Amino acid sequence: MDESDEIFDDPVLDLSGESAGEKELDSSSPFFVSKKAAAVLKHAILKQYVVPFASKVGRYSPGGRVVYVDGYAGPGRYEDGTPGSPSLILNSAARIADFRQLDCFFIERGRKSYRSLSTLVEEARGQGLSAYALRGRVEKHLDEVLDRAQGAPLFAFLDPFGLGLSFDALTKHLFGSRGWATGRLATEVLLNFNANAVRRIGGLLTSPKDTPSKPATLQAMDVACGGPWWRDEYRTSRDPAEAVERIADGFASRVGKAVGAGYWTIEVRNRAHHQIAYHLVHFSRHRDGLWLFGEAASLAQVEWRRACLPPRNEDMLFDAADTFDEEEAERAKRWVNRIRQNIEDLQKQLGVFSIGDRQAEVLAGVLGEAREKHIRAAVKDLYKEGKTGCKGVGDVRELRITPP
Ligand SMILES: C[S@@+](CC[C@H](N)C(=O)[O-])C[C@H]1O[C@@H](n2cnc3c(N)ncnc32)[C@H](O)[C@@H]1O
Incomplete structure (x- = not known):
């Protein structure tokens, strides 16, 4: 279940679900055998x-009910x-079952x-999950799913x-079916905006x-992007x-504007030096949602970097895994310095x-790399x-940067 280039011999693989050339990538496909680093991050x-x-x-x-829909679920x-x-989301649903009912809808064509x-x-379901x-x-x-989600918050994951x-x-x-409310009626979407499709279709x-x-x-690309604007961006x-x-950002900002949401775009690669496989784009109408997502993305990047380590080789004197923590500490130091600079610039301005x-x-x-602890x-x-x-104590979001 990864999005590596090889599978894109048909660039319109998932365009509408109707093109005659589509192939079903079912659970017996090699792409569902084991996962790559890009999927680790996702x-x-x-x-x-x-x-x-x-x-x-x-x-x-x-009833603490929240609706989750996975529109392109795969084999699970x-x-x-x-x-x-x-499977991951069902584990999450089990973890919070005592205080939240996560109603999970998984849709799969194959x-x-x-x-x-x-x-x-x-x-x-046998374990009592919904x-x-x-x-x-x-x-x-x-x-049908949007109907079932009426009156409850909704999170949709769209991963074609x-x-x-x-x-x-x-x-x-x-x-549009959800109104503009947040909180109890919040609507959030996390979607995979596929870079391989942009490269292949743009190449035409x-x-x-x-x-x-x-x-x-x-x-079909016009329909996905909300107009032909992406053609000029490509050219x-x-x-x-x-x-x-540019096209991922143009897409995110157009959707954000149309639905009154802020957004994140996170670049996803299989290795640091690889081209982007896709962007994960997150839309939320609430500042807290965007903040929490930033935390999640930063923590997820640590898992991704670990997944990118080469397999351990007993014959080698030095192993990349041995220096992982040191490199993480170096990274954190760089981020903290950058954030300090940003805060000082903001102090001058504001x-x-x-x-x-x-x-x-x-x-x-x-953005997307550092998190609360680095800001603190x-x-x-x-x-x-x-x-x-400001002493840097208490909820990071509430910290008020005052003069000394
Ligand atoms: C990238 S895989 C999903 C991986 C899964 N979200 C995960 O992270 O484990 C995409 C899946 O979407 C299915 N699919 C493609 N077009 C679809 C459509 N129009 N509606 C529902 N499922 C579709 C494919 O059969 C494939 O299993």
Whole structure:
């Protein structure tokens, strides 16, 4: 279950679920055998985020009910038994079962993947969890799930191999069905915006070859992005890497604007030096959601970096794993220094401010990497040096940076 390049011999693999060339990537596919580092990051983010999200927004929901939908669920777990997103979320649901009811809807189109998914879901139901496996395309089941989510907070995870829900389905249908409320009626989406699809489909714009499927493929990308704006972004980018960044950001900001949400875009790679496999884009209408997601993303990156370590080799004198903690400490030191600089710049601009009001500026340059503990360390350093009166104690979001 990874998104490596090889699977993209059909760039419109998941465009609409209807193209004749689509292949079913079922649980017997080599991609469902064991997972790569990119999936480690994706799953670590889910694991780190859904529990705090459900704990927070479910507080005022009747019966502590929170709805989770996984629109492109896959088989649930890898062949080697490693949990896929459904298995991970069911574990999360079990962990919070005493105080939250996470109603989990897993939608999967592939026949074999669905079979394996239903077995997992049956096991979960046997343990008293509220879980449903729905067979078919997410577009077909969305209404029913949105109906079931009325009156409760909703978290949707959309993780296709190629392009996923159309821009309109996401903004008008999914978000649109929910009103603009937050808290008890919060709506959040985490989606996989596929860089391989952008590179392949974007490449058609500059390719002299005219294949019969080219116009439909380009149009499908328009539908996914909410218009043809991405074509200019692609054409005017220096290279495909820049195009991927600009188009992911253009997509996130357009969705954010349409639904009144803030967003995160997290780059996901299989190795630090690899090209981006996809962006994970998170939308939330609440400042707390965006803050919590930043924490989750930062913690997940630690798991990802560990997963990128080469396998241990007993014959080697030095092993990369031995220096992992030292390198993490070095990284943290760099982040704290960068945050200190950001805070000092903000002090010059604003005089007094609260950390929680300036998340993006405080974390500029280390967004998605550093987290609360690094901010606290930076504030404490500044206090020790007599540069602020704020001691760095208490809830980090509430810290008020005052003059010394
Ligand atoms: C990347 S895999 C999902 C991996 C899973 N989310 C995980 O992390 O373990 C994408 C899955 O979506 C399924 N799929 C593709 N198009 C779909 C659609 N329109 N509706 C529902 N499922 C779809 C594919 O069969 C495939 O199993």
